[in-house]
Amino acid sequence: xxxxxxxxCLDNGSKAxxxxxxxATPGDGRVxxxxxxxxxxxxxxxxxxxxxxxxxxxxxxxxxxxxxxxxTPFYMCGLMTSTAGPNSTPYYFAANxxxxxxxxxxxxxxxxxxxxxxxxxAIAAGGWTASPVLSIANLYGVxxxxxxxCSNGPxxxxxxxxxxxxxxxxxxxxxxKTWSVPTSVPPGLPDLYAVTxxxxxxxxPAAPGLLWIxxxxxxxxxxxxxxxxxxxxxxxxATSNSLxxxxxxxxxxxxVGDYGTIVSTSDGINWVxxxxxxxxxxxxxxxxxxxxxxxxxxxxxxxxxGAAGTWVAQPTGTPPPPPLTSQTLRQVASYGNITVAVGxxxxxxxxxxxxxxxxxxxxxxxxxxxxVGVAVEFxxxxxxxxxxxxxxxxxxxQFVAVDSSGNAYTSVNGVNWFGPFSTGISCTSCMNxxxxxxFGYVAAGNAGATAYAF
Numbered sequence: 001x002x003x004x005x006x007x008x009c010l011d012n013g014s015k016a017x018x019x020x021x022x023x024a025t026p027g028d029g030r031v032x033x034x035x036x037x038x039x040x041x042x043x044x045x046x047x048x049x050x051x052x053x054x055x056x057x058x059x060x061x062x063x064x065x066x067x068x069x070x071x072t073p074f075y076m077c078g079l080m081t082s083t084a085g086p087n088s089t090p091y092y093f094a095a096n097x098x099x100x101x102x103x104x105x106x107x108x109x110x111x112x113x114x115x116x117x118x119x120x121x122a123i124a125a126g127g128w129t130a131s132p133v134l135s136i137a138n139l140y141g142v143x144x145x146x147x148x149x150c151s152n153g154p155x156x157x158x159x160x161x162x163x164x165x166x167x168x169x170x171x172x173x174x175x176x177k178t179w180s181v182p183t184s185v186p187p188g189l190p191d192l193y194a195v196t197x198x199x200x201x202x203x204x205p206a207a208p209g210l211l212w213i214x215x216x217x218x219x220x221x222x223x224x225x226x227x228x229x230x231x232x233x234x235x236x237x238a239t240s241n242s243l244x245x246x247x248x249x250x251x252x253x254x255x256v257g258d259y260g261t262i263v264s265t266s267d268g269i270n271w272v273x274x275x276x277x278x279x280x281x282x283x284x285x286x287x288x289x290x291x292x293x294x295x296x297x298x299x300x301x302x303x304x305x306g307a308a309g310t311w312v313a314q315p316t317g318t319p320p321p322p323p324l325t326s327q328t329l330r331q332v333a334s335y336g337n338i339t340v341a342v343g344x345x346x347x348x349x350x351x352x353x354x355x356x357x358x359x360x361x362x363x364x365x366x367x368x369x370x371x372v373g374v375a376v377e378f379x380x381x382x383x384x385x386x387x388x389x390x391x392x393x394x395x396x397x398q399f400v401a402v403d404s405s406g407n408a409y410t411s412v413n414g415v416n417w418f419g420p421f422s423t424g425i426s427c428t429s430c431m432n433x434x435x436x437x438x439f440g441y442v443a444a445g446n447a448g449a450t451a452y453a454f
Contacts (some may be wrong), residue, residue: 015100055107063310137169145197164192223268288334298323342371369403373434
């Protein structure tokens with residue numbers, strides 16, 4: 001690969017100076033490289049886990065990679081992480097420039113950064129960070145829309161956040177830390193309970209094909225193509241029942257709500273009522289390898305397609321067995337073959353085999369908290385990480401749950417949980433929602449409270 005990359009480009013053009021102000025900033029399982037660009041120059045980025053790295057010796061070093069025609073900011077994701085200690089893995093970066101396909105010029109200074117796990121960092125710092133309150137409205141749902149992917153894979157690199165709540169409140173953020181109010185929102189909206197977004201054309205900032213959809217009381221819905229201007233949607237044409245949660249798989253959005261309601265849309269305007277097979281109130285829905293909806297009385301429904309008539313109550317059997325729990329399940333998250341649902345009174349149910357079998361956990365969290373949100377992101381295990389005996393593999397997920405009192409809990413397998421850890425928001429019953437961006441977490445609650453761990 002080194003030969004093919006470095007040859008074939010030596011007969012035309014000329015060398016150029018390396019990027020100015022080349023720097024590396026660590027993040028949650030990722031590193032962000034920035035520099036001052038010269039748009040007439042093509043930059044190549046080189047990386048390895050060896051401090052001797054330069055633009056000319058990279059190919060012989062451990063964990064070496066080269067990226068051509070790199071732009072700033074440059075995101076490398078899915079990197080090995082750990083808490084501070086001997087297993088932390090520093091990554092080293094160098095770059096050079098060329099004009100018109102010429103040979104590479106001088107190497108930049110080598111810079112380094114050690115990616116971390118956001119939850120570990122937040123715990124070590126004594127908690128998450130609470131954001132300044134923008135709106136005093138109670139926030140019931142928070143969502144994320146990825147706009148760009150990482151330079152070395154499909155993981156989300158950057159995107160936007162939105163939170164919704166009482167009286168049709170909507171706030172948005174480009175970083176999950178500071179928030180703003182959209183310029184145009186339909187008047188007279190009822191309470192909004194959930195929001196999510198999807199960009200069809202990732203890595204196209206000029207035309208991402210972004211669609212946000214929020215749902216709420218009485219089948220209310222709104223949608224937006226930019227997070228700035230919101231328009232009343234058409235979910236109420238399919239149902240008058242309140243919609244409590246929404247997820248998407250690509251351009252397919254599915255919302256669930258009261259009396260077993262499940263509706264779907266691809267544009268936020270035209271909605272189709274699904275057949276769920278239950279009349280129980282559904283409070284959470286997610287999509288991983290399959291769709292999962294959860295709700296009152298321990299209800300769990302799964303579907304491979306999310307289409308009408310394909311929803312199956314869990315656990316399955318002949319005759320159908322009783323639910324694993326009678327407690328209310330409030331939210332669910334899935335990554336790979338692991339799906340985790342959380343709910344009232346310290347309730348957690350888990351499937352580690354793509355929904356075929358489910359287990360009621362006994363996490364024994366202090367005070368038997370009501371868990372109101374759960375989210376998950378991918379992480380790469382640090383060297384020497386042992387095989388987790390629950391899942392039979394080295395763990396590659398980080399599940400986080402929050403309770404109604406503003407505490408966070410963490411697990412790598414959905415079974416063994418640790419906490420509580422403060423989110424920086426302390427209350428008796430105020431936290432309502434949690435979302436993962438793939439590189440950190442944002443929580444939202446009453447009186448406009450939001451907190452983040454990046």
